[in-house]
Amino acid sequence: MILRADEVRKDFPRAGKSSNYFTAVYPLDFVLESGQFTVITGKSGSGKSTLLNMLAGMLTPSGGKVFLDDKDIYSLDEKTLARLRNEKIGLIPQGHTALLSLTVLENVLLPYILYNKAQPPEKKAKDLLDQVGIASLMEARPNELSGGELRRMAIARAMLMEPSILLADEPTAGLDSENTIAVLSLLRQAADEGAAVLVVTHENEADHFTDHVLTMDGGRLKG
Amino acid sequence: MISLKNLPYKNLKGYAGRTAALLLFSMLMALATFGGTMVISGIRAGLNKVESRFGADIMVTPEDAKNDFDAQNVLLKAEPGYFYMEKGKMDEIAKVDGIEKMSAQLFMASAKAGCCSAKVQMIAYDPATDFTIQPWIADTYTDGPMGLMDVVVGSNVTVYDNHIIRFYDNDCRIIGQFAPTGSTLDNCVYMNYDTVKVLIKASFKKGLNQYSEYDPDDVISAVMIKVRPGADIEKVAGDITKQVDGVSVATSKNMVAGIGDSLKKISGSVSFFTVTFWLIGTLMTILIFAMMINERKREFASLWAMGASRKIISDLVIREAVVVNLAGGILGIVLSALILFMFKDLIGQVLGVGFLIPGPVTIILLAGAALLSVLLAAAISAWIGVRRISRMDASLVLKEGQ
Numbered sequence: 001m002i003l004r005a006d007e008v009r010k011d012f013p014r015a016g017k018s019s020n021y022f023t024a025v026y027p028l029d030f031v032l033e034s035g036q037f038t039v040i041t042g043k044s045g046s047g048k049s050t051l052l053n054m055l056a057g058m059l060t061p062s063g064g065k066v067f068l069d070d071k072d073i074y075s076l077d078e079k080t081l082a083r084l085r086n087e088k089i090g091l092i093p094q095g096h097t098a099l100l101s102l103t104v105l106e107n108v109l110l111p112y113i114l115y116n117k118a119q120p121p122e123k124k125a126k127d128l129l130d131q132v133g134i135a136s137l138m139e140a141r142p143n144e145l146s147g148g149e150l151r152r153m154a155i156a157r158a159m160l161m162e163p164s165i166l167l168a169d170e171p172t173a174g175l176d177s178e179n180t181i182a183v184l185s186l187l188r189q190a191a192d193e194g195a196a197v198l199v200v201t202h203e204n205e206a207d208h209f210t211d212h213v214l215t216m217d218g219g220r221l222k223g
Numbered sequence: 224m225i226s227l228k229n230l231p232y233k234n235l236k237g238y239a240g241r242t243a244a245l246l247l248f249s250m251l252m253a254l255a256t257f258g259g260t261m262v263i264s265g266i267r268a269g270l271n272k273v274e275s276r277f278g279a280d281i282m283v284t285p286e287d288a289k290n291d292f293d294a295q296n297v298l299l300k301a302e303p304g305y306f307y308m309e310k311g312k313m314d315e316i317a318k319v320d321g322i323e324k325m326s327a328q329l330f331m332a333s334a335k336a337g338c339c340s341a342k343v344q345m346i347a348y349d350p351a352t353d354f355t356i357q358p359w360i361a362d363t364y365t366d367g368p369m370g371l372m373d374v375v376v377g378s379n380v381t382v383y384d385n386h387i388i389r390f391y392d393n394d395c396r397i398i399g400q401f402a403p404t405g406s407t408l409d410n411c412v413y414m415n416y417d418t419v420k421v422l423i424k425a426s427f428k429k430g431l432n433q434y435s436e437y438d439p440d441d442v443i444s445a446v447m448i449k450v451r452p453g454a455d456i457e458k459v460a461g462d463i464t465k466q467v468d469g470v471s472v473a474t475s476k477n478m479v480a481g482i483g484d485s486l487k488k489i490s491g492s493v494s495f496f497t498v499t500f501w502l503i504g505t506l507m508t509i510l511i512f513a514m515m516i517n518e519r520k521r522e523f524a525s526l527w528a529m530g531a532s533r534k535i536i537s538d539l540v541i542r543e544a545v546v547v548n549l550a551g552g553i554l555g556i557v558l559s560a561l562i563l564f565m566f567k568d569l570i571g572q573v574l575g576v577g578f579l580i581p582g583p584v585t586i587i588l589l590a591g592a593a594l595l596s597v598l599l600a601a602a603i604s605a606w607i608g609v610r611r612i613s614r615m616d617a618s619l620v621l622k623e624g625q
Contacts, residue, residue, distance in 0.1 A: 053618035058528060079532045086530020093621040097525035101237015106225040111529045113227050120224060157529070169621075 001069055001088070001164040003055055003196055005030040008064035010050050024050040027064060028221045032198050034164065037191035037209060040200045042216035048200040049094065049169050051216065055198065056091045056167050057081050068165070086114055090158035090195075092168035096150050098142035104129065105138040108157045121160070128156035133182055148175045155183060159190060166190050166197045172205060184209045227535070231542040241515050242547055248507045249551025249597050250558065255500030257593035258559040259493045261581065262570065264589060265563070266486050268579040269405030269571070274479050276404050278355030279447035280456045282478065283316060283463060284308075286471045288444075303332035303344040303410070307434055307442035308469065315467045316446055321454035326352035329419050330444035333390045333412075334431045340389045343380055344411045347419030355447050356413055363399035372396060372421070375413045378403040388412065391425035405571055405579045489574055505600035512544065512604035516611050524617035537609045544608070548601035552594045559593075560586070 006029055011021040025047040032038055032055070042048045053059035055066060057073045065072050068088060073081055085091070098107050108129060109120040129135045132152035134145075142150060151171060158166060166187065172180040184199075188209045191197040199206055200216075207213055215222045225233065235242045288306035313327055329347040333339040348356045350368055360375050369375070374395045376382060386397040395418065403409055414422075423439040426432035434442075450459045460472045516523075523536055563570065564580065571578035581589070 049622055050618075053621075056528070056618075058621075059616070059618040079534065082527070082530050082532035082535075084530075085528070089530075091528045093525065093528050095521070095621065097521060097528070097621065099234070099237075099522050099525070101234045102225065106233070109225055110526070113225055113230070114526075114529065114531050114535060117226070120226075122224065 001034050001196060002067075003032040003165050003198075004067040005051075005055060006065050006067065008051070008054055008061040008066060010047070010054060010059065011062040024219055025054070025061075026219045030055070030221065032165065032196045034194050034196050035191055036211045037188055037197045038199070038212040038214065039206045039210040040198065040214045040216050040221070041202060041204060042200075043202055046202075046216045047219040048202075048216040051221070052167050052169050052198065052200050055165075056089055057085050058091070083115065086111055087161060088164050090161065090163035090166045092151075092154050092158045092166070092171050094169045094173070096142070096147070097154050098145075098150055100142050103139050103141060104134065104145065104153050107142065107153060108138075108160055111157060111161050125156070125160060128159055129153070131186060132156045133179075148179045151175060152179070152183060155186060159186075164195060166195050168197070168199045170201055171199060172201065172203065177205075180205055227539075231539055231546055234539075234543055235547055238515065238518075241511060241518075244511050245508060245547045246551040246554070248504045248511070249548040249600070250555035252501050252504030252508075252600060253552040253555025253593045253597050254559045255497050255504070255555075256596045257556045257590055258563065259497030259500075260589045260592065261559065261563055261586070262493050262574070262578070263486075263490045264581045264585055265405075265567075265570075265578045266489060266574065268581050268585075270479060270483065270486055272402075272404040272579055273406040273408065274475065276359060276401075276406075276408055277475055277478060278358070278449075280450045280475055281448040281460050281463070282473045282475075283312070283446040283448065283467070283470050284444065284473070286469045288471065303342055305330040305332050305345075305434070305444060307437050307444055310441050310443050312467060312470060313443065313446060316448070316463055316470075319459060319462045319466055321450050321459040321462070322448055323451040323454075324352070324354050324449040326354060326447050327443035328445045328447060329416060329423075329439070329442070331419055331423055331426070334426070334429075339391060341380065343376075344407070345390070345414060345419060345422065346411050347414050347416050350415055353447075354449060359401060360399060360413065363401060366398070369398065369415050369418075371415075371417050373398045373414065374418065375399040375401065377401050377409040377411045377413075379409040380412060390422050391429055391431065393422060393425055403579055501596055501600070504597075505603060508544075508548070508600045509604040509607055512608045513611070516540075516608045520612070520615060520620050523612050524615065524620040527617040528621065533613055536612055540608050540612065541602075541605045544601040544605035545598065548597050549594070552597035555597070556590050556593055560590075 007027045008025065009023065009027045010025040011023050014020040014022055040048045050059065054061050060074055066074060068084065073084065076084065099110065105125055108125040112120045126135060126138060129138050132155055134149050134152050137145060137149060145153065155171060168187065172183050175183060184206050187197050187199060285306050285308035316325060326349055331345040333341065333343050333345060350357065364375060372393065372395050374388060374397055376388065376397055378401055382397050382400055387394050388397055420439040423432065427435045450456050456474050460474050463470065464472050526536055567578060567580055
């Protein structure tokens, strides 16, 4: 499966002046292929998260197109795009993304229950939690977890549906080196098993795990 | 295990404080709307019952009974009393044009003394001419005409196991009890002429009757009149006043006017409070929901990132709103019903009007309407919440406030 961006651009209106825009991402081309682990590095505000969100089907580009295989994802209606995101794209957003009223295990199972009425794959979720090293916390509430543990929970959740595309926004931010290695190893493993993996980060600890490292600066992607 | 179906319940449980606040406000809304409409409906039911039970268009009483008989309040506040006029007044009244039926009644009040079981108003009727009491007695007692010392009692009169009530050392047999009217009619004891004459004579003997100079066979207390179809009640009443000396005339309109006026005032106040409570409840529900959406916007954005469509997220918010408001609404209705049933007499006393619990169909309809009003508040707040979520830029929300 190939995720491709053709000439994608993102402009945001400036606060207070509707006629004035700033460009977060200048027109760029990008390709993410199955089995590849790509990292985009760059400073905060360089536009890497904006690019990732456009690739994830979360943020409509101001120009250009995003294709999943040959399908222009932004030509799909909202419902179909949401379903595609659920089945094909595993997104690990920045920060804490847990539902506080659910246990860690229930949070991991969430993507499955959105469109399936069958018994959720509990064993698989437990295995994923084991792989990210927080199996012992499966019955805990998110507010009992540290930032690093919450991030690992988000990774397990993103991998539950065995997505073809894994997109992670700063997945190792705030993690100690041991947890950082565990998380990146897991993403590398996903790529080795056939997923197309993209990590955006402003740190360089992922360099040893990746196939490609790109840099984003001022909304422009450099090889 | 978790499912999309039970997710709203888990969220409500997870945010216990917010859920409790929503429950409280929806409960108060339902309590106010159901309670308010029940009170108005109960007063109307009381008014209708009194009107139909009163049965006569005109009531003629002795003119000098004015101190004991206030037509506008007699059905709401009257103390047991009695007054008499000559039986011959009947013949004079009969000459007035426009009368279809007329029947005399004889009043007596029991004493608080040990000779009587309770202080009640006794009303005796003439079985041959009566048209106001016997139709109602037929509802409660069907074994032929009432015999000597038989009585039928109003709903507020205590009936003991032996079905005996004692007046002036005479035992009367209770053969029936009327349904409540919410008026002073509920405190009355009904009997035929023969029975009341025995009791009046007994009260003379005991020195407990201020009219001992009268012969019970020659007096009456009131004349109940039904006018001919098409006749003007006010005109007939006016003609009686003109043509018959020494009498006071009250029409049924005057008799229930007090209740009608009270009904209007109370209905206005109750409606005002009901609408105010509902508006405050709705505003609070909207406010709490807006806070909830703000508090959980990262959760909704995360759900979107996981592939939840806007419809799934909207359904989630709507179901949370409906579940909590429905639960609060049902609680409010049950609580309101309990208060109304437990304190119905007190409510009538406090409001100063007759109050009857409406029938089951009315109760169900009012409960349904109260639930709908609460659900309307839920729908408005959920709609506002859903609009806020649908306008939210999920990618931006996930970036900010990590």
